[in-house]
Amino acid sequence: MKKYRPNISDVARLAGVSTATVSRALSNPSLVSEATRKAVQGAIATTGYRLNETARNLRHRRTGGIVALVPNLANPFFSQILSGIASVLGPAGYNLLIADTRTAGADRLLDYAEPSRADGLIILDGSLPAAALTGRIPMVEACEWVPGLAAPRVKIDNRAAAGLAVNHLADLGHSRIGHVVGPAGNVLSVARLAGYEDTLRSRGLPLMQSAIYQGDFSLESGRVAAEVWLQQPQDTRPTALFLASDAMACGFIGEVQRHGLSVPRDVSVVGFDDIELIAHISPPLTTIRQPRTAIGQIAAERLLNRLRGGEDTDQDTILSVELIIRASTAAPRL
Amino acid sequence: MKKYRPNISDVARLAGVSTATVSRALSNPSLVSEATRKAVQGAIATTGYRLNETARNLRHRRTGGIVALVPNLANPFFSQILSGIASVLGPAGYNLLIADTRTAGADRLLDYAEPSRADGLIILDGSLPAAALTGRIPMVEACEWVPGLAAPRVKIDNRAAAGLAVNHLADLGHSRIGHVVGPAGNVLSVARLAGYEDTLRSRGLPLMQSAIYQGDFSLESGRVAAEVWLQQPQDTRPTALFLASDAMACGFIGEVQRHGLSVPRDVSVVGFDDIELIAHISPPLTTIRQPRTAIGQIAAERLLNRLRGGEDTDQDTILSVELIIRASTAAPRL
DNA sequence: CTGAAAGCGCTTACAG
DNA sequence: CTGAAAGCGCTTACAG
Numbered sequence: 185m186k187k188y189r190p191n192i193s194d195v196a197r198l199a200g201v202s203t204a205t206v207s208r209a210l211s212n213p214s215l216v217s218e219a220t221r222k223a224v225q226g227a228i229a230t231t232g233y234r235l236n237e238t239a240r241n242l243r244h245r246r247t248g249g250i251v252a253l254v255p256n257l258a259n260p261f262f263s264q265i266l267s268g269i270a271s272v273l274g275p276a277g278y279n280l281l282i283a284d285t286r287t288a289g290a291d292r293l294l295d296y297a298e299p300s301r302a303d304g305l306i307i308l309d310g311s312l313p314a315a316a317l318t319g320r321i322p323m324v325e326a327c328e329w330v331p332g333l334a335a336p337r338v339k340i341d342n343r344a345a346a347g348l349a350v351n352h353l354a355d356l357g358h359s360r361i362g363h364v365v366g367p368a369g370n371v372l373s374v375a376r377l378a379g380y381e382d383t384l385r386s387r388g389l390p391l392m393q394s395a396i397y398q399g400d401f402s403l404e405s406g407r408v409a410a411e412v413w414l415q416q417p418q419d420t421r422p423t424a425l426f427l428a429s430d431a432m433a434c435g436f437i438g439e440v441q442r443h444g445l446s447v448p449r450d451v452s453v454v455g456f457d458d459i460e461l462i463a464h465i466s467p468p469l470t471t472i473r474q475p476r477t478a479i480g481q482i483a484a485e486r487l488l489n490r491l492r493g494g495e496d497t498d499q500d501t502i503l504s505v506e507l508i509i510r511a512s513t514a515a516p517r518l
Numbered sequence: 519m520k521k522y523r524p525n526i527s528d529v530a531r532l533a534g535v536s537t538a539t540v541s542r543a544l545s546n547p548s549l550v551s552e553a554t555r556k557a558v559q560g561a562i563a564t565t566g567y568r569l570n571e572t573a574r575n576l577r578h579r580r581t582g583g584i585v586a587l588v589p590n591l592a593n594p595f596f597s598q599i600l601s602g603i604a605s606v607l608g609p610a611g612y613n614l615l616i617a618d619t620r621t622a623g624a625d626r627l628l629d630y631a632e633p634s635r636a637d638g639l640i641i642l643d644g645s646l647p648a649a650a651l652t653g654r655i656p657m658v659e660a661c662e663w664v665p666g667l668a669a670p671r672v673k674i675d676n677r678a679a680a681g682l683a684v685n686h687l688a689d690l691g692h693s694r695i696g697h698v699v700g701p702a703g704n705v706l707s708v709a710r711l712a713g714y715e716d717t718l719r720s721r722g723l724p725l726m727q728s729a730i731y732q733g734d735f736s737l738e739s740g741r742v743a744a745e746v747w748l749q750q751p752q753d754t755r756p757t758a759l760f761l762a763s764d765a766m767a768c769g770f771i772g773e774v775q776r777h778g779l780s781v782p783r784d785v786s787v788v789g790f791d792d793i794e795l796i797a798h799i800s801p802p803l804t805t806i807r808q809p810r811t812a813i814g815q816i817a818a819e820r821l822l823n824r825l826r827g828g829e830d831t832d833q834d835t836i837l838s839v840e841l842i843i844r845a846s847t848a849a850p851r852l
Numbered sequence: 853c854t855g856a857a858a859g860c861g862c863t864t865a866c867a868g
Numbered sequence: 869c870t871g872a873a874a875g876c877g878c879t880t881a882c883a884g
Contacts, residue, residue, distance in 0.1 A: 203863090204863075205870060207863055208869095208870085216870085236860090236861050239876090240862055241862090242861080243862050243863050249583075257598075257601035262597070263594050266591050279615045300877095464772040465772050538879075538880075539855075542853090542880090550854085554853080858882105866873095
């Protein structure tokens, strides 16, 4: 018992008009007389007709889809950005396709940047090869960016944001301020590290190699950084740390607490991102709030604007961040 | 400077064959002679031809897409499931479309369950209306399920899983065991609450209304539950709690700690899900591990199997859970 | 092994 | 305001 799917000719026949007229009644009703419109609507209702998007897309030489290239779908950091993207794309009639750049091979990436696959691309992974992406479908970068790729970017000023964090710690009176960096080579890691170093210099504070810990944004790497920090001599190790992600800050705090130390009494901690959870742990984490939903929304809007042929200045959109002071930072112990 | 996109006729002309032959060389090479195949490959290489998926899909009367209906994309709980889904769909040549059932209106939902939109549906939201979904495209439910909807389900035994948690607390010697339930009416909430009650009964422990706290899976609702618990008299309130999500458990622990109490000394806590973060907070959380990636993968595989016309038994797949004992549970204080 | 032809379900420039 | 016709880019049953 195969279900019969009515097509546009079925509707036309029933309404006593041509398929062209049905099509017009659907996509540009003002071109059609009141009476015909009613007839078509009636025929649609009785047949249960629904437009075949694939056919329309073929005719329009588009796909109706926009691909988001995510470095790691399992990383919750991206869910809120995707949520922002989805909230714009859905109402605009675009499908949101999601591809995990880790599971998808490099060859599949090319498939995604292919006009037959998607009308546009939102890049959330700065580690992709610029060459493979250049000169293909319209794209926009969000959060991260691919160096050398000419695409508008929607992001924050990571360097300045790191400055906010470090200045906050310096203002509290800390002079030995450490930093746990993100993944080596990552554009965000580099920018935040630079902001950290800038600020120490501008405040006249010492820049020590031993106060910089390698991380990769993950909880576990924050925990490992804590292990290293715990082993350093108490009188020379940092009394405060700025970590390049909240996840690392969580890992760090958890490990330090398990060793019987207290935050912020024994060490002040600032994270980055303001993921929801860290307001609820103990102590609630001081952090840099990144407007993730807005980043996703604006990235999607800029892309749609380009697809609609709108003038795009190609300029980056820089969204502002906010230092959220909670209870994980305090003046150093005397 | 519009770029010219070569189509199958361009390739055919260059290779000196018909479009039919090019098509065969592409989709069923064994039908074509070695020599022709080479010629076609050459022509493809020099033209830079890429197959137009939309045209192929129209011809095949399919869309090449599978929609995942997610209750709330911003909720990181789903990212790992989606990751599992993506890892199966990508290699199988399907696009993963994602729709947030909160941002998408009810009418848009229908659009998604539409053969012209997607070839299949993965439902992750048990609160959708069964009627709107029934009898449309092939679908499978993962984690949550829509009561009354006839679709294979990939899930865990939530009732038994709750039993694991409560038995663990009872084994430690707790007799006043509380429960923070999930959102009212949610299928998971109902099942986990039933498992909680079952187990108390089977262990001969008291079932007290005051030990059941309303929640909604969110961090904030866990925090609120802690507020309620903190106000209850110490000698009658639960000495241990089973919370229906890790997020709530985090919110609960954070609030309790901020009031100067200690976990598990003052109260034991078991969560649900085993989200990555809760292994790193202090104390690391005892919880029920749900195989989220596997749930996503298996759901995707079962759906693909149906789409390929495979026999599907329509039976539910029940994946097993695991009690992960960490440091948030201990024997009650005497 | 290969080609000519029809067709998937739409849309739109053209003519009236 | 409306229709006939061509075409978007493929695939496949049919014939050879």
